[in-house]
Amino acid sequence: xxxxxxxxxxxxxxxxxxxxxxxxxxxxxxxxxxxxxxxxxxxxxxxxxxxxxxxxxxxxxxxxxxxxxxxxxxxxxxxxxxxxxxxxxxxxxxxxxxxxxxxxxxxxxxxxxxxxxxxxxxxxxxxxxxxxxxxxxxxxxxxxxxxxxxxxxxxxxxxxxxxxxxxxxxxx
Numbered sequence: 001x002x003x004x005x006x007x008x009x010x011x012x013x014x015x016x017x018x019x020x021x022x023x024x025x026x027x028x029x030x031x032x033x034x035x036x037x038x039x040x041x042x043x044x045x046x047x048x049x050x051x052x053x054x055x056x057x058x059x060x061x062x063x064x065x066x067x068x069x070x071x072x073x074x075x076x077x078x079x080x081x082x083x084x085x086x087x088x089x090x091x092x093x094x095x096x097x098x099x100x101x102x103x104x105x106x107x108x109x110x111x112x113x114x115x116x117x118x119x120x121x122x123x124x125x126x127x128x129x130x131x132x133x134x135x136x137x138x139x140x141x142x143x144x145x146x147x148x149x150x151x152x153x154x155x156x157x158x159x160x161x162x163x164x165x166x167x168x169x170x171x172x
Contacts (some may be wrong), residue, residue, distance in 0.1 A: 009154055010161045015074040019124040020064040030119045032065045034107055054087040061123045081126045084109040090170045098153030101127040130158055
């Protein structure tokens with residue numbers, strides 16, 4: 001995929017790794033330990049925003065952990081996570097703006113992670129946001145602008161990027 005315009009080159013903005021626990025306390029601490037072990041970064045707790053009496057959760061209760069990775073760390077973790085998925089993704093995992101996500105059932109599927117009976121086995125989600133140069137205008141403090149639809153990353157461009165850069169096989 002040769003492109004002459006450097007503003008059209010796609011890159012990884014961030015990789016967000018999310019692990020839902022559903023309850024606070026000891027299980028949340030175990031999940032936090034696992035998350036920090038697999039990503040190598042400090043995790044933060046995610047807070048419940050809605051009340052679900054059937055599940056025993058309420059607003060403001062911590063129910064999960066997440067880590068946001070950027071730049072080199074994001075790329076390295078994404079390679080490890082894709083290897084755990086046998087370098088294959090489903091085309092349905094991609095949205096219309098080129099972002100995608102996938103789940104890993106057991107954290108021990110990642111290379112170099114050992115099973116610890118005290119922590120148990122947890123699954124997690126990996127969400128990847130792609131961007132092009134110039135996307136900063138939507139986040140800057142002064143003179144925020146929206147991204148032109150001609151500059152958006154389309155689903156087929158994201159699929160091609162993942163095939164070319166990471167050697168991912170697309171199913172479906």
